[in-house]
Amino acid sequence: MNLREFATKNVQRNAKAYFAYFLSSTISAALLFSFTMLVFHPDFDVSLFPQHIKNSFYVTTVIAYLFLCFFVFYSISVFLKSRYKxxxxxxxxxxSKKLVQKMIRIENMLISSVAAVAGILVGLIFSKILLAASGKLLGYDALKFYFPVKAMIIxxxxxxxxxxxxxxxxxxxxREDKVLNLIKGTKRPRPEPKASVILSIICIVLLAVGYFLSVTSSIKTITNRIIPVTTMVVVxxxxxxSQLSVFVxxxxxxxxxxxMKKTTMLWVSNLLYRVKDNTRMFFLITITSTVALSAIGSVYAYWRDKEYQINREFPQAFxxxxxxxxxxxxxxKTDFIEDSLKDxxxxxxxxxxxxxxxIPDGDADEVVIINETGYKKLxxxxxxxxxxxxxxxxxxxxxxxADKRKNISLNNIKLEVTKESDKGILPTIHRDVNVANYNKGVYVVKDEIYERITGVKYYFGALNVEDYKDTLNISENFYNNFENIDENNKFYNNSLKAYILESTKIAYGVLLFSVIFIGLIFFVTTGSFLYNKCYMDIIEDKTKYKQLNKIGLTFKEIKSILNIEIGxxxxLPYIVAVVHFAxxxxxxxHSLGIEITVPALQVIGIMLIAQIIYFFIIRKNYLLEMKKSLI
Incomplete structure (x- = not known):
């Protein structure tokens, strides 16, 4: 038997351990193949998209690939440690050391190659459904099937x-110099896990402060809070x-x-070691799940209510x-649109x-004011x-x-804000296209007051129609005719509602497709982490519970203990991730004013159902293996 045959036999002999890794790799390969197949579709011209949309495709691919690399490394390293003996x-x-390394290399190459081929086949089988669904999501008609040679090679x-x-x-x-440790495997005695009271308190404080800053964010503060809040929550x-759970x-x-009540002693003692031993895995799964939930939930919320968002932010058609x-x-510009509407x-x-x-007295942020006459026209x-x-x-x-002031002073003229309407009368107008400007609304004042207030004057023209979606061709003609007129002017604002809606559909469609793709990669790979951990634990649990069974512990009691431990x-990581996501x-x-509750519950529900199904599958196999060992 040569080394290649020996490595192949090893993979066959450890089929159960490699199965989750192989299955996850296959699904990941299918997802990567599907995404690449869409990007290279002949009817899907990415070059026509704005630069930031094209960048989102490239960034998505890079993130997914890097995470796949990390996932493969983590899965293999965990599995190799189970083979120390x-x-x-x-x-x-x-x-020799070189021989063992070569054997490991052959095993990994074999699994990676077979998983890639299997993933490509799975992707091809479901390609028609994927192309139809993704085309609808991205605002295209159903994309036709083609043979994706480039996607296969990539x-x-x-x-x-x-x-x-x-x-x-x-x-x-x-490492060859640790033969004795390799022989002992993972069965070396371990001291009882310890927890620091101070670090546990720091954990509670960081979570409380992070959550408080999250729920009190406004449109003005959210940008500055994202990094510190994220850092606090991650730590x-x-x-x-590592600390608080062990302390509890x-x-x-x-x-x-x-x-001392019945079997509580066993599952509490076991949990103490399981939670401490799995700290890094719990942490990784929680963070990746939170990122996936947040990305999918927020983008899905925007995609789902994109027309509402456009109608809210852009009252007029032009x-x-x-x-x-x-x-x-x-x-x-106004005359061009007017003539087009007449035609x-x-x-x-x-x-x-x-x-x-x-700029109000004693304030640094500009506000927009309009006279009563202009207000009535709008x-x-x-x-x-x-x-x-x-x-x-x-x-x-x-x-x-987010500006809820009750009074405003303009050029020493004090005015009381008596009424605030949630109906916008103008879209956000930027003084400079290179500088972001939040829509703080428009303050309406009497004509006489308006004349007494000094400020930077802007002129606008607005046109509105009953159904702005019918004006997409007019909007496209406008950009064809006025493509170069604004090149050297940084103070212009063009708001064409139908064109904005169409661009938003594509932009959010691309983002949603990207985050779903990354979310699926995260979900599949983290599921494999859990499977690998269960496989490693069951080897030790079989010996432990077989001995306990001999001294009177029934299978029913073992089953109840394992239900808690596997549960x-x-x-646990998913529950923590859901809290972070909430x-x-x-x-x-609160800061962006989007209705995200229903989309969030839908995303949480789908992920929870998938997680529970996966839990029951693993639990069933785990208990079946345990029952066989007791016979």
């Missing part, structure tokens, strides 16, 4: 490279599993009435604005006026009832704003 025996009977090459690179790194895990998550379990041990010195340019026979309403950007285009107000008062129209292993979406809801 086998490697120790090989060294004792004369196998997928197979990617997994072969993973096999080569990871095999090289994995050979450093098994707290590690401390939660030790408190349970001190409760003698609970601890709005053009520029500095007052460029008034003629705005009128030229199409589409009825419309029109309004034009000026606004001012003013209200008529939207069929809105105007709100009456007095000379020393102002009303605010804002589709969404914690599978569900606070993350709360921050999005």
């Amino acid at each position: 086998e490697f120790g025996i090989l060294y004792i009977i004369g196998a 997928t197979f090459s990617a997994f072969v490279i993973i096999g080569i690179v990871i095999s090289t790194f994995c050979t450093f895990i098994i 707290a998550t590690y401390l939660l599993f 379990i030790k408190l349970l041990k001190r409760n003698r009435n609970l601890y 709005v053009f604005s520029n500095t007052y010195e460029n008034k003629d340019e705005v009128d030229l 199409e026979g589409i009825p419309y309403t029109k309004a034009s006026n000026e606004i001012k950007f003013v 209200a008529s285009t939207l069929a809105l009832n105007t709100i009456p107000f007095n000379e020393n008062e102002t009303i605010k129209h804002s589709s969404f704003s 914690v292993l599978f569900l 606070f993350a979406i709360s921050a999005m809801k």
Whole structure:
């Protein structure tokens, strides 16, 4: 028997251990192949997308591939550690370090290559459904089937490279100078896990502060809080599993009435070691699950309610604005749209006026003001009832704003904000296209007050129609005719609602497709982590529970203990991830004003169902193996 045959026999002999890794690799290969097949589809021209959309495809592919590399390395390293005794025996009977490394390399290459081929076949089988679904998601008609040779080559090459690179790194895990440790395997005595009270308190404080900053975020503060909140939650998550959970379990041990009750002693003691031993795995699964849930939940929320978002942020079908010195340019654009609407026979309403950007007294942020006359013109285009107000008062129209001031002072003129409407009358107008500007709303003041207030004057033209979706061709013609007119002007604003909706459909479709793809990669691979851990644990558990069974512990009692232990292993990281996700979406809801509760519950529900199904499958196999060992 040569080395290649010996390595092949090893894979066959350890089929159960390798099965989850092989299955996960196959599914991952199928996902990577499907994604690549879509990107290289002849009818799917990525080059026509804006640069940030194209970048999202490339970044998605890189993230997925890097995570696959990490997943393969983690899975293989865990599995190799379970074979310490086998490697120790090989060294004792004369196998060289180079020979063992070569054997590991052959095994990894064999599995990676077969998984890549199997993944490509699975991808081809479901390609028709995938192309139809992804085409709809991305705003295309059903994409036709084609034979994706380039996607096959890329997928197979990617997994072969993973096999080569990871095999090289994995050979450093098994060291010849530790033969005695290899022979002992993972059965060396371990001291009882310890927990620090101070670190446990720090964990609680970090979580409390992080969650508080999340739910109190506003549109102005969320950008500055993302990094510190994420850092606090990540650190707290590690401390939660390494310190706080161990501390809580030790408190349970001190409760003698609970601890000495029936089989509680066994599962509490076992959990103490399981949680501590699996800290890194729990941490990894929790963070990746939180990222996947947050990404899918937030993007799905936007994608699901994209028309509502567009209607809220862009009240009119067309709005053009520029500095007052460029008034003629705005009128030229407005006249073009007006003539196009007449040619199409589409009825419309029109309004034009000026606004001012003013810095309130004692404030650093500009606000937009409009006179009452202009306000009434805009209200008529939207069929809105105007709100009456007095000379020393102002009303605010804002589709969404974190600015809740009750009074405002403009050029020493104090005005009371008597009414705030959630109906926007203008889209966000930027003073500079290179500088981000939040939509703080528009303050309406009396004409006399408006003239007394100094500020930067902008001129706008607005047109509205009953169904703006019918104006997509007009919007595209506008950009074809005015493509170069704004090149050297950084103060213009062009708001064409139908064009924005179409671009948003594609943008959010691409993002949603990308995050679902990455989320599936995360879910499949983390599931494999859990399977690998269960496989390693069952070898030790068989011996332990066989001895306990001999002294009177029944299989029913063993089953109840294992239900708790496996349940914690599978569900604890997910529960923590869901809690993190709940606070993350709360921050999005309060700061960005999007309705994310229903989409979030849908995402959580789907992931929970999948996790429970996977839990029952693993639990059934685990208990079946345990029952066989007791016979």
